[in-house]
Amino acid sequence: LVNFLIETKKGKIVISATDLEIGAAAETPANIEEEGAITAPAKTLSDLLSSLNDKITLEAKNGTLNVLSNKARASLATTPPDDFPKLYEDKGEEVATLTRDAIEKELRSVVFAASQDLSRPVFSGVLIKPEKDGLLLVATDAHRLSQRLIKSQSVKKGGLKEPIIVSARAIRALLAGKGNEEISVFVSHKNNQVVFSSGDRTLVGRLLEGE
Secondary structure (H helix, E strand, O other): OOEEEEEEEOOEEEEEEEOOOEEEEEEEEOOOOOOEEEEEEHHHHHHHHHOOOOOOEEEEEOOEEEEEOOOOEEEEEOEOHHHOOOOOOOOOEEEEEEOHHHHHHHHHHHHOOOOOOOOOHHHHEEEEEEEOOEEEEEEEOOOOEEEEEEEHHHEEEEOOOOOEEEEHHHHHHHHOOOOOOOEEEEEEOOOOEEEEEEOOEEEEEEEOOOO
């Protein structure tokens, strides 16, 4: 879980990470010579890539990931991709498409009230409840409570039929994302997961049990 999963597919590279509570994947266009998958140390690779601002070549060879650029060359040990847990088996049912503006304004105004105490999981999430006028958001740590309504006009698709509680960590990770794209929300009760999908990025979080 300290590694990135790096997958090369037709015309793109997909990089995934997870700590089993939340997971994320991002893809970027690339010239791919061979399709495949490996894992490499997340922090080392992240620090290395962020320090480079020129063309980068990734080469997997004999259990090593070679990172090549005009300014640097580095080799990282890799492990088999089979050791990396899947982010999700399937996305589940699409229940909503939210505007980025609604997420920024309404979710940010609620998630701060969620508890940091993981011994009471139900208070460490955000309740999302379908209402006639939109989606009601509620968070509390049992001492303070915040609630907001994402109005119907900001919910491009509304298929959420019953309340769900989403991990506040997943909500905070969603708020940390950039961009102006609409975000599609998928719920899988079978896998106890919620998936947020936007353009070339995917975020996966746990559903919490409780009322």
